[in-house]
Every structure is written in C-alpha cells, then in structure tokens.
Amino acid sequence: MDDHSFKRAPRPSTISLGDLEAFGRGAALLGAGGGGDPYVGRLVLEHELSRGGQIEIVELASIADDAWVVPVCVMGAPTVMIEKAPSVDAFVLALRKLEERLGKRADYLIPLEIGGINSTVPLALSARLGLPVVNADGMGRAFPEIQMVTFGIGGNNISPIVVADEFGDVIEVTARSNLVGERLSRSAVAQMGGSAQVVLYPMSGLQAKRTAIPDTLRLALDIGRAITINSDEAPEDRLFAALGKLDRPRRGCVLFKGKVSDVQRETRGGFNFGTVRIERLRHSEDTLEIVFQNENLVAYHNGVPVALTPDIIAIVDSETAEPITTETLKFGQRVKVLGITAPDLLVTPEAIKVVGPRAFGIDLDYAPLRIGGSPSIATGG
C-alpha cells in the first residue's frame, strides 16, 4: 500500500457535523444519479445536529434477532424536494403512527436507500429521537421505487406503509403486494405535493440481518472522503480503493470521459425520466448515452450497453469527482462516468427480476459490469 492510497476509516459509531459534506457526497455518488440533491439532506441533518442531536450508528451484525428495525425514506420526485425539504416532524409522526399501530417502539432505524437525501434523513430522525441507525440499507444505492429493495426481495412485507406530510396528514397503506404498496403510496405522495415522509417494511433484527446490505453508511463516508482528499492521485482511484476494502470487495472503473452534449428530461408520474448524451472531447462521434428514471439505469457506448442496473452508473465532475445527480445535469459539463459493481444481494436471480433492466421496461438482460480489457469501454478523452 503506498502513501497516496486511501486510508480506510474506522467503522463510525457516529457521524458528526464535520463529516456531513463528505458523507453526503459519497452517498450521492452511490445514489447513481438519483437520491436527490445531497445539499437538501445535509441541511436537514445539520439543523438537527446544531440543535444538539447526536447520531448513534450500529453495525448490522450486532443487532439482536428480536430487535425491531424500521426503514425510513423520503418518497417523491427529487426535483420537488429541492423546494420542499424533508420534514423531520413528519417523520416522527409517521414513526409514532407505525409504533402505535404495531404496539411496540422501534429499536433501530435503517435507511431504505443510500442517496443524497435518503441516507441523511434517517440520520436526522436518529438525531431527533436518539434512536440508533443501522450501518446498512436496502439498496446499496438509490432506486426510483420502494419495492426495489432487498428488504422486499428477501421476503419482507412492505406493509404497513405510513406516509406523512408536514401538515400532519397521514396515510397508512396495507397492500396485497410490495408493488401495489409502491403504487398506492406513490399516489398518496403525489396528492401530498410530490414528496412525503415514509416508514415501511417494519422488520425484526433477524430479518434485517438476512436482507440488508451491510456497511453502506460507512462506504458513503469513505467514498466522500476519498473524493474530498486533496492529493495528486485521481479521486476516482481513491474511490475504487475504498470499494476494494469492503468485507465483500467491490470494484469500479471509469466508463467514459467527455462533455455533456444533450439532456432530455421529463417529469412524469412523480419521476424524472430522461436521457443524457456525453461526447468525447474532440471526438464527438464517440458517445456514451445514459437512460435514467431518477437514477441512471443503462449506459450505451456508441449504442452498445456497457453498464446496466443494478450496477451503479455515476456521473461525476471530471476534475473533482463531485457526483452530478440526473436533475442537475447540464449541457457542457465536463464529466467522467463511473461504473461500480452492485452488492451481491442485488444480483441474485430474484433481485434481478425486481431491479434489473426489465423491471424498468428496458428490453435487455442484465450482464455484470466488465472491468478492464473490454474494447467496448473507452476511458480516453
């Protein structure tokens, strides 16, 4: 290991004010273009910490089988959340309703997904209530729909889903399937102004240990720090090094480098749908096109798919590796596109049915990200 390599941080037992920028940045990168603007989540969390709140983070493996673990998320269009910040009060309301309903108090919170907003709001709720957060989540990235999560793929029931807004309105959904739960909640969220606070998939500690993706809060912080550290080394190399140091190592690569030449975007049914086209500098015939639904789903290099959901496709600033979410893509941005292998739990046959390309209406079989030696992957520019 040389001097410039990224140093693995100890597993955090908390995240403090000084970590928030790095943490939000790392989470946004894992968000694969979705998960919302990390700044929004950070503001909410900073507010809680500045009021004296503390975050306690615990390891997935350490929680008791009979503990009660509650996933939390903000649901809605990230573009809406920029103007309508997540409400910690509404989260408290949703959690209390769930507790009342099930007749027990939550022992732990767990993020439903990792992304700019949804990795930070559980921390804000943790700080408000003094309730520990599990260092894990249900996606290891962001996905647009709430049935696209290892908690559900692993057999947990999405219901009851409790949806709350900042005015005290609460909708509780009990659905025949996790997919119907998504649809019914989505429509409630739309009616609540396009964004709302949600608790769902209440589960035991045993179920959480069987179905959650471990160590993702730590990974977000490590990645954020890797990007932030000022060194001569390319930030993405430090980032890839952080991936390699996971208990179950993952890999990353640069898929493409170039300039954003076109962004097609449309908000429909509460989602941001679109396509971004990136051209290689001085070689405009060499392109990478990425299709997204909130998150980046498929990258086509000159028409050939080179990265597919659930592998992570992240667009970052060419120089700083700052992640760029799909709603902030602009013509002319100089970017690198990174590919990161998905966690094991997302690439089982059951998982691919729920989070693979066909789950998004894309008529392609999932093929794992190939790193190194592939003639179809261009890194020049």
Added chain:
Amino acid sequence: MDDHSFKRAPRPSTISLGDLEAFGRGAALLGAGGGGDPYVGRLVLEHELSRGGQIEIVELASIADDAWVVPVCVMGAPTVMIEKAPSVDAFVLALRKLEERLGKRADYLIPLEIGGINSTVPLALSARLGLPVVNADGMGRAFPEIQMVTFGIGGNNISPIVVADEFGDVIEVTARSNLVGERLSRSAVAQMGGSAQVVLYPMSGLQAKRTAIPDTLRLALDIGRAITINSDEAPEDRLFAALGKLDRPRRGCVLFKGKVSDVQRETRGGFNFGTVRIERLRHSEDTLEIVFQNENLVAYHNGVPVALTPDIIAIVDSETAEPITTETLKFGQRVKVLGITAPDLLVTPEAIKVVGPRAFGIDLDYAPLRIGGSPSIATGG
C-alpha cells in the same frame, strides 16, 4: 285526504327483498341525478338477502348517546361502478380495520348519503354482519364529495377514513381537515381502479343524533312506492305527498317538462361533469339547462337559475317518474324535472358554505326553491 292519495308506510324495521325495487328507485330520485345506478346497489343487496341476510333498521332518535355509529359509502365515479360492483367483502375489511384501530366494535351503520348505490350498500353490509342500520344519512341526497355531509358540517372529524378494495388493499387516511380527507381518499380511490369501499366519520350516538338527517331510508322507500303504485294520479303528485308527511315536511314541484336535446359529459378527476339541455316539446326556444358534477347542481330556465344545490333537482321519465341518473341521460328522452326542498340541516349558513353553489365553483348565491306561482317556473309541455 282522498282515496288516491299516497298512504304513508309505517316506519320500517327492515327492508325485504320485495321492497328493493321501490327502495332503490326512491333513493335514486333523492340522489339528485347522482349516487349511481340503483340497479348496481340492488344486485349487491339482493345477493346478501338471498344468502339469508336480514336488515335491521332503527330510528335515529332511539340510539344511545354512547353507541358507536359508523358511516359507510362507496366512493368513486358512478360510471366505473356499473362495471366494478361494490364489494361487501371490502366493506367488511374496511370496517374491521377501523374497529381494530379504534379498539371498539361498531353498534350501528349509517349511510353517508342517499342515492342509488350508497343507500343500498350499507344495507348489504348490515345484512352480511347482522349490524343494524340507522334510518338516516348525512346528505339526505347524494353529493359528489365526502366532506359535503352534515356529519362534517356539524363538527365531526372525517378521520380516520378507511378505504378498501376487493383485493384486500387498505388505505387509512388521517387528514388535517375534512376537505383534505376528501382529496387524499379520492386519490387512493383513483389508484384502486376508480371505485372503492369507505368507512369514515366514526361518531358517537349523540353526535349522530345531532348531525344526521333523520328518516331518509323511510323516505326513499315511500318515494319509491309512490312512483311504483299504479294509479291514475301523476306519480310526482304522490311523491310530493310523501314529502309532505315527513315529521319536518318538505315540498316538491315540477320545474320543467320536455325532451333531452343535448348532453355534454366528461369524466375528470374521478367525477362526471356535464350539462344537459332540455327543450319543451313544440317550443324548442323554451329550455331548462342543468349543470351537474355527478349530481344535478343548478337548473337554469331560459338562462335564469330556478333551482340550486342543496335543493334536489331530479330528472325523471315523463310517464313513469323513473329517476334518470346523470350518467344515463340520453338525447331524445322525454323527461320531467322535479325540484325538492333540501332538509333543514343542509341550508344553514355553515352548510351552504360546504354544499351551496359556490362550493362547486358556481358563482351564484343559494336561493331556496320557490314553489308555486313563480313565473320563471314552467310546467307546460
């Protein structure tokens, strides 16, 4: 009183199979053009009665102050309900969820509204569960929205609202206001396929006695029988006689007689919006135009408003007085248009804010129906 006059029926303590046709017809007339096709409600109720179910009907004044009374209704577009019949199973599910939530069992059911479908489904649920139904409702007619009800006008909370579908999906809404409760439930119903089963405004016997409109199930049966009876007397005269025999007598008149010459109709946001134009036979310049949103809201005689919500505007077959709902209006139908005064509880200043013309975006002050001697009311034909 002459021999041909309508004879007041004794207050019913049940409604049997033989009454259903008359009851459905009377309820549809009170439904003011809305409330759905009475045939749909009748089928559901007949099914329950044919399985041996019995309906017990109790008087509003007789229920105990501390009894627990639960209003029930089907919510959605009547055009959808023609194809997607109300589900008694889903009603049972919704009621059980509400009971579980509030930790007590319902003592009585009460219809939210009187109309072709919503006066019969509470009876079907009563027959299924052996739970008595109160001879009263919250509208004395039909209205398109669930905050347009004396239960709410009188100060009861619409929440919790429990919405269930025939697949076992349940949505529970707790809303900051009755109007927001309507919006959030409406969107849930739309997502459930355009029609769903709802329980709401759970209240004490005391609250029910203060806010419900009494005797409306009996009135529906009386009106239905008045229309059905084969006599030389015009059916509407027998109908008006039935209104006059209420404890708090009401009045009716023929507003117009003619032929349907135009129907404009549009389904939007789960409602049937539209306008129907009726021309006097051989005097096509003499017209009555009725604006509706599920229910008939305003009647304009040659451009002058002559009847306004909450007074009941009912379109009936010219010969038989069979009520015609807004979704079954057709060009060429020979019709009479009846006006019926609203119950007292609907014309208080508080009620007019919720169910008067302006509540429907119609820029007119409410003026009570004028019966007899008005030059603006034509009955010729």
